[in-house]
Amino acid sequence: MVTFIAILFAGALFAGFIGSLTGLGGGVIIVPLLTIGFGVDIRYAIGTSLISVIATSSGAASAYVKEGILNIRIGMFLEIATTLGAIAGAAIAFFAPTHAIAVIFGFVLLYSALSSFIKRRANAESEILPEKKPGRMIGLLMAKGTYPTANGLKSYTLQHLGGGFIVMSVAGILSGLLGIGSGALKVIAMDSIMKIPFKVSTSTSNFMIGVTAAASAGIYLNRGYIDPVLSMPVMVGVLIGSLVGAKFLLRSRTKSIRLVFAIVITLLAFEMIYNGLAKNI
């Protein structure tokens, strides 16, 4: 058992490191690692993964809160969507067959690996946001804010509140069903749909991930999907790995490393889909 825990800890360190380097988060790597690597039942794997998601997002968010670029109000409003989605996702997970969950997981993994590669157009700073007359709901929610740039404070107003809310619900469902943070989808909802500046979107998303994961983790805990012996090395390993990854990210050029890991994640995705279809999981 000591050997098992030690190997698991090393794997979690690695998962946390890759997760923060690629920006995908530890969860998408922990679930395949546990199921394919260690033969752990996917239900235990998802519960364990949620724990690591809360740990890394709370750790990272504490830094963002101080920088003051995140929009706490909009984050809170959208958390209604993500937490409700997360509970729905956890409920679906109890009824869905495990091999179906594995297949869905594989496709989400495949998508994340590809999207981490498609280069974002660098519009965050230069873009001039179209000034539209804000609707009543947006005025009521004070859905606007400012963020610091090189040229001083820049202000922004939200758009498409309804569309953003729906995509956030889907992000919550995927998070609760698969035990991942679904940070990428949260950023898409805010940045592409609601036209919130990219920097504000990423930090607000990170801030929301912990609350979203806590909503489904509560249900997973109550249903007995969260095991202490399994969670211990994973939580500590992912936490340390992601902190090291964040430091590494600041110091080095990571393009080639990211390419290697995207290939690894793509292979994991196919492995999950294959095992799911073959009903091995």
Added chain:
Amino acid sequence: MRNIMGSLLRVGVLAAAFLVVLGGVLFFLQHPKEVFDYTTFKGEPAKFRQVHLIVKEAMNLRGRDIIQLGLLVLIATPVARVIFSLIGFLIEKDWIYVSITAIVLMILFVSLLSNYLTF
């Protein structure tokens, strides 16, 4: 308020990590030879599932019980963050966001205490 929230998150994660590591060390000392099987799902016993039992069992200082308390502290950290936001909006008398935050808090409590609620 932002500073309090930032430190709250950090303290919550550190406290949880401390309990989990402490519990892990105790577990190895108490059960060096025990082997668990996770290949088939059995589900955890009530003492690892229900909030009041997790808190109660941890007082016995057994390794796995302390780890589980640490995990509970970790799950409670974002909940505490939402409670602090609620207090912040109350101080600002921002009633719209007081209501929004109260809804989020209610959803989190329903989830965390779902064993005690009958649907």
